[in-house]
Amino acid sequence: MCYARDAKNHWFAEPFDMSLPAVSKHIRVLENAGLISRGRDAQFRPCRLNIDPLKTVVDWTDQYRHIWDVRFDAMSDILKAMRDAEDE
Amino acid sequence: MNNQQSWVEIERVFEAPVADVWRMWTEPELFKSWYGLNGMSVPVAEMDLRVGGKRKVCMEMTSAERSISMWFIGVYKEINEPTRLVYTESMCNEDGTLISPQAMGMPEGHPDITEVIVQLSEEDGRTRMKMVHVGVPEGTAGEGGWNQAFDKLTSRLG
Numbered sequence: 001m002c003y004a005r006d007a008k009n010h011w012f013a014e015p016f017d018m019s020l021p022a023v024s025k026h027i028r029v030l031e032n033a034g035l036i037s038r039g040r041d042a043q044f045r046p047c048r049l050n051i052d053p054l055k056t057v058v059d060w061t062d063q064y065r066h067i068w069d070v071r072f073d074a075m076s077d078i079l080k081a082m083r084d085a086e087d088e
Numbered sequence: 089m090n091n092q093q094s095w096v097e098i099e100r101v102f103e104a105p106v107a108d109v110w111r112m113w114t115e116p117e118l119f120k121s122w123y124g125l126n127g128m129s130v131p132v133a134e135m136d137l138r139v140g141g142k143r144k145v146c147m148e149m150t151s152a153e154r155s156i157s158m159w160f161i162g163v164y165k166e167i168n169e170p171t172r173l174v175y176t177e178s179m180c181n182e183d184g185t186l187i188s189p190q191a192m193g194m195p196e197g198h199p200d201i202t203e204v205i206v207q208l209s210e211e212d213g214r215t216r217m218k219m220v221h222v223g224v225p226e227g228t229a230g231e232g233g234w235n236q237a238f239d240k241l242t243s244r245l246g
Contacts, residue, residue: 060198064096064221067125072100072217075112075122079104 110170199223
């Protein structure tokens, strides 16, 4: 919903069945999480998407997903070998 | 960004009874057999399997020139045989002293403490496993861990 340009709250609110204060609350959560930053332009508070923290999360999860996938493949093989040994 | 949380969630079905999959996680010799990745072995897996009990794992990569050891320490938080296991994990020295992931050459933003949650259920002789690996932001290892981290997160979201 954010783009790499400044955006204003009411643009976010338009496509959703949601009040402006509710949108403001969601935006505050994003801001606290460091995912957006807000400037000031007269009465407006333009939002800007900050993708760096998201990138850190994605890098971390990608790396670990791969590690666990490899491990669970190994676990699956070992469980199968245990079963085959029992059947013999 | 101080309250970043990241997690990996993986679901798998194994052709094995739930008791066998539980043993894979909790018996050191079996754990060693699958936990090491390609080219890595697990020479040490100590598991004091009780809530608050310590677990310590060493992963070793040996090449022609040298071998690299990585140690991980943590505690068991929940043990509900054979359906649920929760433990924490942090990087440490051989003697168990915590070290920051950055000191080990991990990228900035790599969490100090991670938590592994394993949930198992048996269906027709097969075992469905759901594993969640949660990362806690850097800078929290010395602060008493999860409760504080969750308190902070809750207050941030509130």
